[in-house]
Amino acid sequence: MYSEKVMEHFRDPRNVGEIENPDGVGEVGNPTCGDMMRITIRVRDDVIEDIKFKTLGCGAAIATSSMVTELAKGMRLKEAEKISRKDIADALDGLPPQKMHCSVLAADGLREAIGDYRSKNGSES
Amino acid sequence: MYSEKVMEHFRDPRNVGEIENPDGVGEVGNPTCGDMMRITIRVRDDVIEDIKFKTLGCGAAIATSSMVTELAKGMRLKEAEKISRKDIADALDGLPPQKMHCSVLAADGLREAIGDYRSKNGSES
Amino acid sequence: MEKFIYLDYAATTPVRPEVVEAMMPYFTEKFGNPSSLYTEGRNARGAIEEARDRVAASIGAESREIVFTSGGTEADNFAIKGIAYANEKKGNHIITTPIEHHAVLEPCHYLRKRGFEITYLPVDEHGMVDPADVERTITGKTVLVSVMHANNEVGTIEPLSEIGKITREKGVYLHTDAVQTFGHIPVDVNELGVDLLSISAHKLYGPKGIGALYIRRGTRMEPFMQGGSQENNRRAGTHNVAGIIGFAKAVEIAEKEMVSEAKRLAELRDYLIRGILERIEDVRLNGHPTKRLPNNVNVCLVGAEGEAILLSLDMEGISSSSGSACTSGTLDPSHVLLAMGIPAEIAHSSLRLTLGSRTTKEDIDYVLDVLPPIVKRLRAMSPLGTAWGRK
Amino acid sequence: MEKFIYLDYAATTPVRPEVVEAMMPYFTEKFGNPSSLYTEGRNARGAIEEARDRVAASIGAESREIVFTSGGTEADNFAIKGIAYANEKKGNHIITTPIEHHAVLEPCHYLRKRGFEITYLPVDEHGMVDPADVERTITGKTVLVSVMHANNEVGTIEPLSEIGKITREKGVYLHTDAVQTFGHIPVDVNELGVDLLSISAHKLYGPKGIGALYIRRGTRMEPFMQGGSQENNRRAGTHNVAGIIGFAKAVEIAEKEMVSEAKRLAELRDYLIRGILERIEDVRLNGHPTKRLPNNVNVCLVGAEGEAILLSLDMEGISSSSGSACTSGTLDPSHVLLAMGIPAEIAHSSLRLTLGSRTTKEDIDYVLDVLPPIVKRLRAMSPLGTAWGRK
Numbered sequence A, B: 001m002y003s004e005k006v007m008e009h010f011r012d013p014r015n016v017g018e019i020e021n022p023d024g025v026g027e028v029g030n031p032t033c034g035d036m037m038r039i040t041i042r043v044r045d046d047v048i049e050d051i052k053f054k055t056l057g058c059g060a061a062i063a064t065s066s067m068v069t070e071l072a073k074g075m076r077l078k079e080a081e082k083i084s085r086k087d088i089a090d091a092l093d094g095l096p097p098q099k100m101h102c103s104v105l106a107a108d109g110l111r112e113a114i115g116d117y118r119s120k121n122g123s124e125s
Numbered sequence C, D: 001m002e003k004f005i006y007l008d009y010a011a012t013t014p015v016r017p018e019v020v021e022a023m024m025p026y027f028t029e030k031f032g033n034p035s036s037l038y039t040e041g042r043n044a045r046g047a048i049e050e051a052r053d054r055v056a057a058s059i060g061a062e063s064r065e066i067v068f069t070s071g072g073t074e075a076d077n078f079a080i081k082g083i084a085y086a087n088e089k090k091g092n093h094i095i096t097t098p099i100e101h102h103a104v105l106e107p108c109h110y111l112r113k114r115g116f117e118i119t120y121l122p123v124d125e126h127g128m129v130d131p132a133d134v135e136r137t138i139t140g141k142t143v144l145v146s147v148m149h150a151n152n153e154v155g156t157i158e159p160l161s162e163i164g165k166i167t168r169e170k171g172v173y174l175h176t177d178a179v180q181t182f183g184h185i186p187v188d189v190n191e192l193g194v195d196l197l198s199i200s201a202h203k204l205y206g207p208k209g210i211g212a213l214y215i216r217r218g219t220r221m222e223p224f225m226q227g228g229s230q231e232n233n234r235r236a237g238t239h240n241v242a243g244i245i246g247f248a249k250a251v252e253i254a255e256k257e258m259v260s261e262a263k264r265l266a267e268l269r270d271y272l273i274r275g276i277l278e279r280i281e282d283v284r285l286n287g288h289p290t291k292r293l294p295n296n297v298n299v300c301l302v303g304a305e306g307e308a309i310l311l312s313l314d315m316e317g318i319s320s321s322s323g324s325a326c327t328s329g330t331l332d333p334s335h336v337l338l339a340m341g342i343p344a345e346i347a348h349s350s351l352r353l354t355l356g357s358r359t360t361k362e363d364i365d366y367v368l369d370v371l372p373p374i375v376k377r378l379r380a381m382s383p384l385g386t387a388w389g390r391k
């Protein structure tokens, strides 16, 4: 079902946790649906210097959370914003069709965090 | 499906053939239905002295024909007439339900042959 | 060797070696078609009739009341659709429960689109049906009541005998899906008062792809699988001879071992439940505390997600099951847990462990060692922690 | 040792030892449920998906177009009812033939009682359908044409490709029952132009109780077996894993041996037919003289009754089949022979001998020694003798 890459990220997720006093916070999903994610970022010169996640959810939700933080870390905000659900799935060597919604959550979480940063700092993309 | 007794009578049917100048002849069934039987009897003093059959039909048809001749041989006409389909089936240690019609054929054939004898000889039962 | 602790016996069971052995001759040597008239066919026919006698006797039925099917799903489809279509003139009302297996729910759902009315009986927080509700719900148009003998997810055993008394009195057919109970606890069609009963071999150490439907003599039924005149014109298709033989062998062994094995498993089950409740916080036991299958443990590990728990257990060599949305192939968590009034956010955290022939106390101890840190890790990874799980 | 010459391969076949061997691990070790998410479940899933690839490739289909069923009967029921109910809005007309297997005829018969119209195409004296009749019979209300690939009794191979061209042009679904051809002669869904195709493992040295339905992508279908979400929601029920693995193995071997085996059997078949015609008077060959299955011999031995011949052959160790009323479980002889215009009194004398992997020339010689005296004896016992058989 899951690729080796998904299982690796599930087994050993990168960037789990919360940044203290983050520059941006993204929260998506809700426990009723079974999936919930909170991403915190620290931004320096329009670059995502640090990023952490906390996720309640299935294997794919955790793996995509982990992957999105890995992809986004060190990226310019402009590019990070463009990370799509397909990018995340591809980076994980694919996801089962019924699991594609989990990778949406991860992409949305990141975008929300960036939006939160922008709204606090008045910068527009 | 068939009892050992049925198979024995199928393998080695008794009284196959035709009596020359018989006292009574019974013919029942027709080839369209797949079953046809011809019984010939010789009668002496109201007793079936000899009886033979020819049958076109399935294993049960042949076995019941054989059995009816064995049962009837040496019997008084009055008793022979009473041989029922159940008597024949019982004597063969039973028949599969869908085969019960074959034993009807045998009983009917015998009764026809006796009737034929009676009509020729003016005797009534 | 890697650890392999199978705790999903409710999903399927390994075929017993004795069962495989009994099946073997029917593949290569005794391969005749039971519908054939020559010696090999008659031998095959004889063998399946003996198997039928065995299965029938084990549930207190007559042999001719047993129809072999391709499994529990077919038995359920056959029962529900067979009764519905054959009794359309009498009525179009079917009563069932919201906690049935999909093999019952989906045929009912389908019939609804074809003009039938389906009433779903309520269940309490333990998943228990109240017989009084059955009585209350039956109308002049009711043709069938279908209530499972025990639920496959939470293990609750339903009050079938009481329901059977009511349906008999009212002259309504009663079907029960006994797929989870048959071979594990006593099943007797007359004590239960049922007219139709579904069973499946692969839940009792028999092969997959074979099952049976008990149909009480005189029941007005329409065939489901149509074609040849097999099974007295009630179920067409060349007999799965090896499967039928294996099924009967599994039944034979189950009968011998049922009492002692049920006792053994119930003890292990209670030990496991106690251990989980002691070692992990915020746990909810699902299903009836006492009227439950001897081998069923089902808990909500609030604040962790079921599939993530399952995958984590798998990494430790433990096979389990969950009612989370992610494992059901839909967006909703288990329909059984929801029907019992468990909120979706808690239902997502459900874990089912079902015990069986190979399960030992050491296995349970291992689970009790491994599960708490898994739950702790997942809760720590959650943005909610465990806070929201607390009242 | 007693003689055992099996000549009823069209009824069922022995499972090949290699097939049994391939199945074995899936009973006791690799017993996981393919729907389960943990390792054992995923392994089982992987195995059945590989099996699906194999079966699909062998008929030129995509893997996702294959749905595993409990056999040919289920595949036929699924195809006929699935198309009929899902396309009711388009129309209620189904076209088939009077020589189909009961697994097609009975579902059609059933649908007729539920408001469908069934047209039975005529067949000629060889049991052959004329594609022009298909074209002529299709109306705006036709939703399905179902014509078998080869007939199981007389072996006649139908002109499916020609029929496929017509149904495609007219936009009507085409189903074929390929239970008798698959594994024996080439079957390609695109060459045949079919949208649905039924196959069954036990006719090609695989196990009983497993088959498949090919469903062309985009076909509007309703599921037949409802319940769990197996087979992409198209066929519920726990997978018969061992059966599926055995099926694929049988397909693999059949693919390798098909060409040479078909040639070998066709030669034996012709040798047997010639021998019977030479040694017995008043014999009629049933089925097409050349467009027939390589392993099928079907004759009417006029003036003798089929079941009696069958039993007599069985006493000599030979397994055979007949279309007489006595073997069909009804009062009428074979519906296939009657549809071909053979009078009932002749149809009752039919004998089918179907050859297969274990058949040798010695076997055929033995049959040719044994059969003539049997026929002679039965004819001598008949009140009609052979007289009426003569023109």
Ligand SMILES: Cc1ncc(COP(=O)(O)O)c(C=O)c1O
Pocket (backbone or CB within 6 Å): C010, C011, C070, C071, C072, C073, C074, C076, C101, C103, C148, C150, C151, C152, C177, C179, C180, C200, C201, C202, C209, C211, D236, D237, D238
């Ligand atoms: C309660 C219940 N009913 C029906 C089924 C379906 O049986 P099968 O898997 O034999 O189709 C199952 C198991 O899958 C079950 O647990």
Ligand SMILES: Cc1ncc(COP(=O)(O)O)c(C=O)c1O
Pocket (backbone or CB within 6 Å): C236, C237, C238, D010, D011, D070, D071, D072, D073, D074, D076, D101, D103, D148, D150, D151, D152, D177, D179, D180, D200, D201, D202, D209, D211
């Ligand atoms: C042409 C044909 N269709 C369908 C079937 C039924 O297949 P199964 O025996 O797998 O149910 C058979 C054989 O019995 C057959 O010969």
